[in-house]
Amino acid sequence: MKTSLKSFLVIIVLLIQNYTAQKRSDSIDAFITHKMKELKIPGLQLAVIRNEKIDHLSHYGLANIEHGIATKNNTVFSINSMTKAFVGVAVMQLQEQGKLKTNDPISKYITDIPENWKKITIRQLLSNTSGLPNNIDEKEQVLGEGIESKNWEIVKTLPMEFSPGEKFSYNQTGYFILGKIITQLSGEHFTKFIEENQLKPCRMLVTRFGDSNDIIENNAGSYSTLINRDGQWVNDGKLHNAFATFPLFFRTATGILSSAEDLSKWLIALQSGKLLHDDKSIKELFATIKLNNGDIGGFNQLTNGYALGWPTVVRSEHPAAAPVGGMRSALFVYPQDHLSIVVLTNLQGSNPEWFIDEIAGYYIPDMKAENGFGLSPNMKLLYHQTVAGGYQNVHMIYQKIKKSNESFVVSEDEINSWGYQLMGRNLKNEALAVFKLNTLLFPKSANVYDSYGEALDGLGQKKEAVVNYKKSLILNPGNTNAANYLKDKK
Structure with a gap:
């Protein structure tokens, strides 16, 4: 009799848990549908990872408007600058292998650089605090017509923006140099090193490096309501096709295409010790870098800090490591809450980082805006x-x-x-x-x-x-x- 009662209670608990999970899933779907309509997002993928397991995986809308192709779980989206987070992991893997230290000056590995670059550290490259001149112009076009040798020679003639560690300034040159260092120390091109040491071990089946010139199976279209006028991004309210070309040498800065499901596999592997074996490595990877004066610097009030390839959300409640890419894709890792959320879209200007916390609120009620979070x-x-x-x-x-x-x-x-x-x-x-x-x-x-x-x-x-x-x-x-x-x- 006791056994039957115990079994009955277990069934009741499971039913309640399933009902709660289904109710939360329905609420999240309604929230995402509303956001897509509000922001005019054609297609979106969502993944929620809780306690190192995928708790929610869904897709919405159209991957390609012209051909009416629906978004699926295996649809591939460009993640743009989220690629830098993979570079951060690659550098930490090399550190665990004893091939570098993040505090090393770059002159230890790269000799063909101006004198005032030589004391810049790998850590400063990763955190965008190097002060290096940028190797793109005000319209975000790669200098030197996208040719590596030309780009390298041009950027070396430009003045430093500030002394290393003095400020935060988003910079692509640093990631170009990181690509050189990874290639040199690993003995294989940095794209190959990332593929072999991150994509393959995580069984990321649809993830790859590429750009608009590549024919990629199940690739989502890319759209934008933003146009660049004289170096300023302007929202004209109209939907445009968006095309991007990323030269091979530039692909440490931006260049990976992926899906929410693949990124979930990567996050689970990262946090479970499969990619980085020492807990200290993950802590260092996510730790917000301080400037010379002790302050921190980041993009805005939300992503207000930067770690090793990872933008960070520095706050007293529910801090996060938060890679963002192309004003269209983002993922938040909440280390204290054992929760991660991935949102990929095909609309430049959707900036999903601004509503990811609201999705987290369905799992952690005090994170909802209506409860005063933030x-x-x-x-x-x-x-x-x-x-x-x-x-x-x-x-x-x-x-x-x-x-x-x-x-x-x-x-x-x-x-x-x-x-x-x-x-x-x-x-x-x-x-x-x-x-x-x-x-x-x-x-x-x-x-x-x-x-x-x-x-x-x-x-x-x-x-x-x-x-x-x-x-x-x-x-x-x-x-x-x-x-x-x-x-x-x-």
């Missing part, structure tokens, strides 16, 4: 008390907190970001209250009136929107957004 401690206090007390009372709630704690400070940017987060969740009235709070706290800022005006306009309150855009333009006559809005309303 806010500073002070902002989180204001957020939770506002949710409890009502957004219509947000100013009074702020004053009450401030009165009880004089050191309580929240910035204009934090409140503005909160407002836009609410707008992104279609909570327009709540966003309006938050933007209004910002105008009360920072009445001399043009930006707060601009945002408040945008929220008013979104709710159809056109006259009030005009008033606030006028205030913004008075405070900042160079605010073209406000000027254009007012021009349209004449």
